[in-house]
Amino acid sequence: IARMFYSSGLPFNLAKNPYYMDSYSFTANHMLNGFLPPGYNVLRTTLLQQEKAQVERLLKPIKSTWNAKGVSIVSNGWIDIQRRPLINFMATSERGPIFLKAINASDEIKNKHYMVDKMIENVCVAKNTERNEVAYAECNWITQVVDDVSSVRNFIINHSMRLAIFNHFSPLKLLAIAETRFASILVMLKRFKLLKGALQSMVISEEWNSYREDDVGKAQAAKEFILNDVWWDKITYILNFIELIYSMLRACDTDSPTLHLVYEMWDSMIEKVKTSIYRYEGKELNDTSTFYEVVYSILIDRWTKSCTPLHCMTHSLNPMYYNDEWLQEAPNRISPHEDKEISMERNKCLNKWTLDAKSWWVMHGSSAPLLQKLSLKLLIQPSSSSCCERNWSTYSFIHSL
Helix, strand or coil: CHHHHHHHCCCHHHHHCHHHHHHHHHHHHCCCCCCCCCCHHHHHCHHHHHHHHHHHHHHHHHHCCHHHHCCEEEEEEEECCCCCEEEEEEEEECCEEEEEEEEECCCCCCCHHHHHHHHHHHHHHHHCHHHCHHHHHHHHHHHHHHHHHHHHHHHHHCCHHHHHHHHHHCCCCCCCCCCCCCCHHHHHHHHHHHCHHHHHHHHCCHHHHHCCCCCHHHHHHHHHHHCCHHHHHHHHHHHHHHHHHHHHHHHHCCCCCCHHHHHHHHHHHHHHHHHHHHHHHCCCCCCCCHHHHHHHHHHHHHHHHHCCHHHHHHHHHCHHHHCHHHHCCCCCCCCHHHCHHHHHHHHHHHHCCCCCHHHHHHHHCCCCHHHHHHHHHHCCCCCCCHHHHCCHHHHHHHHHC
16 A cells, blocks of 8 residues: 555645545455455546536535525636636535636736626536536537437428428428427427438438439538437437437316326425436446436426425325325335425424414404504514523623724
């Protein structure tokens, strides 16, 4: 171990690192015969990504308070040993500071306009999931596939001869759906998948290949996409896990009484999405999937925003969720009265039946204004003078100035 320090020039302070001590203690106590430490590639890829995801999870409770309580973006500049001017950005709130990013400002004029632009970027990353770097890195391929499908569809629709060739092979039409419509992307992809056979027959036909009156390059690009099995697999994958979300939302978007079903439907939907993603990635359910973590965080953010205590109350009142048959369908299911989150939210509904004295007079005392005024003054008074007896050292310090 000492030779590792000497040969690599590692600082001796590393020996004080608690993780350094724990790693050797864990290996010794568990008698891991034949254990090989993680190699160069694993340390810089898989394990690094897992550790980053873990740090993001630890920071999430702090970041979740920013929308409600506010956050300040602060920055500082310094020059490293390579003489590069670096600028770091920190987000600070009542829960403490968080490092956002550091940028190399070489060849830049570091004036107020440059700094404001960079700060705005960080505000968007911190507060907007669509701009989040991790979400973008993991989900950008979906945007790429959707854009490719749109470009193929638009090429066919916007060229009358190509559209005539397509109509010869398919009785169904290519849909042009406004982006503002609910689930427009899903509807477009479903129709495109339904037309797969007709599209492939079209691009290998003599009519398609012999027509040269429009942009031949775009026609060839469309043909390559349509004949690409990997591309179609991605479309199928997107449909498989988004369809689960779409179906759940459609089930709620009805005049039928469904409030008592929403909590369980949302919970089951998330589990099904996880199963779909892990099946495609070929992973076990206890493995780590960065893409699923991003999808999960988006779904949880939406649920946190939309969930009310009434969802938990009505879930608790549904006898189906106490039934042994329902409880045994999944290993992690428990009845509502044993679920801490449901019980806590349900109690919020029950507590609304009881008002403290001050709130009661605020709501119901308007018919007796004089008595209401007197009550509100009396009901906020303490019962002793103990508050004056605290922090004597502070009070005496003030008067000694």
